[in-house]
Amino acid sequence: MSPALRNATVSDARAMAEAVIAQPLLQRYAVSVDGLERTLSGAMERQEELLLVEKSGQVAGFAWFLLTGTFGLGGYLRLIALRPGEERSGLGAQLLEEVERRVAKHSRALFLLVSHWNESARRFYSRRGYEEVGKLPALLLPDTDEMIYCKRF
Secondary structure: OOOHHHHEOHHHHHHHHHHHOOHHHHHOOOOOHHHHHHHHHHHHHHOOOOEEEEEEEEEEEEEEEEEEOOOOOOOEEEEEEOOOOOOHHHHHHHHHHHHHHHHHHOOOOOEEEEEEEOOOHHHHHHHHOOOEEEEEEEEEEEEEEEEEEEEEO
């Protein structure tokens, strides 16, 4: 069965959180399953975009994004997260391509943040045409700078 993309619903929030919670990024930021479920449910209640990818009928990852609003000219990718073991499977690229397609209908660019220490994510976005355009020192954690990336459409 090939991976399937669809819009997430509030009823998916728990399964989404459980699928990705073991990701090192989420662990480093001390995210809990309950907290992530509440965050994702709240995002959907605010009508923010959440795109889910399923593989063999199970949540394999998701992308959370805004179509507009960033700096008055772009969308914003809040988070792409995959179930551990799904990295380098093409699912992240599939999610990102769909996010870009949807954002490009509304905005001139897509912005995102990557923790300075997350070299694999930085390579992933750079290979897909994102440019590092700035840095937000210690935005969320005192020992972590968030690098701003942008792709223009």
